[in-house]
Amino acid sequence: MTEFYRLLKSGSKSALWATVVNTIVALIKTAAYLITGNVAMFAEMMHSFGDAANQLFVYIGSALSKKAPTEKFPGGFGRLVNLVLLGAVLIVGVLAYETIIEGFHHISAPTHSENWFWLNIGVLGAAAVLEASVLVKAMKEITEHLPAEKVKGWKIIPESYKNVKNAKPATKLVFLEDNVAVGGALLALVAILVARYTSFHSATGYASIIIGCLLILVVGRVFLDNAAGALGVADVKLQAKIGAHVLQHPQVKDIQDLDVIKEGEDLHVELRLEVDPEMKIKVADDIRDHIEANIKKSIANVTDVIIEFDEDDRIPTWAGPAE
Incomplete structure (x- = not known):
């Protein structure tokens, strides 16, 4: 009670x-x-x-x-x-x-x-x-x-x-x-x-x-x-905003997938990023922490940011969210 x-x-x-x-x-x-x-x-x-x-x-x-x-x-x-x-x-x-x-x-x-x-x-x-x-x-x-x-x-x-x-x-x-x-x-x-x-x-x-x-x-x-x-509806505008911001990081080569899901008043962000395949785990972890902190700082009601890494295939994938 x-x-x-x-x-x-x-x-x-x-x-x-x-x-x-x-x-x-x-x-x-x-x-x-x-x-x-x-x-x-x-x-x-x-x-x-x-x-x-x-x-x-x-x-x-x-x-x-x-x-x-x-x-x-x-x-x-x-x-x-x-x-x-x-x-x-x-x-x-x-x-x-x-x-x-x-x-x-x-x-x-x-x-x-x-x-x-x-x-x-x-x-x-x-x-x-x-x-x-x-x-x-x-x-x-x-x-x-x-x-x-x-x-x-x-x-x-x-x-x-x-x-x-x-x-x-x-x-x-x-x-x-x-x-x-x-x-x-x-x-x-x-x-x-x-x-x-x-x-x-x-x-x-x-x-x-x-x-x-x-x-x-x-x-x-x-x-x-x-x-x-x-x-669980996707927020297309926020996807575009976050995608543009994440790609400004010098060590992020591409975005394979990005979802921003609304659940009530909360927002859940999921990212799959392409990085240098030779990158060390410590560097990748620092990138994860940096991106997560920036997203939570700039966008209200983000409860969690899930980030996965994959090797850069040198083929551009991210062109913004599908309408």
Whole structure:
């Protein structure tokens, strides 16, 4: 149990914060929906519960993935976060379906009520602000490796979108879900205003369907990313970067093979290098230590670097990774 609590401390902070915030928001929206019966509020309630459940899974999965390798699992637990996320998206998928169905019901039989207008507006406004705070935290985690001047003030917004593809799995999920959360809250606000001040009383139903569809897009993106992560996806850009760097070493003649595999938040690097066949073991060992140290220094989250040596066949092999 002590180890479990220690691992929890290493879990994704943005996912933990998102879990707390979205649970509070979901309970507020639930109370508002039970009082008002507003279908847009129902969609937002379902969305927030889905976010809270998903991000709780993410937090626990990201923490347990840091567990050290054991005799039974010598490869470690890096892919656990991907497996947990694959399960978590099922919950969001079900909630998205229910949200869309509820929207269709409201369109087929629209209702209009003057009651509780300001309660709905207040709840959704507060939800948008709270969820925006989670989104900002995720943005900061995505851009934490960038120079301070590139993410100063409003610059953090475009930079976070540019770099989200390179974010850790947990942070990427929080970022994607809270984009929908903030956008969904604002959309529901607009729908309630339209239904109040025009004859288009089914606007909240259409808003519910749009929110549900956005959730499905998040489910699809997260599923594809984490299915690839669970299988062990290659990072082609890092392969090219490491290959170019390794070939700068004067005693490395060629690269027969180079793999950079993502496992959750971890990166595993495997190299097979061609060197002078007359090279002594001590020199080869020094080269191994030098290359491993440089890779770990220049690239975050590299957990191990496996390097094999072969004799130089004088035939160029490395032309970069295959796309």
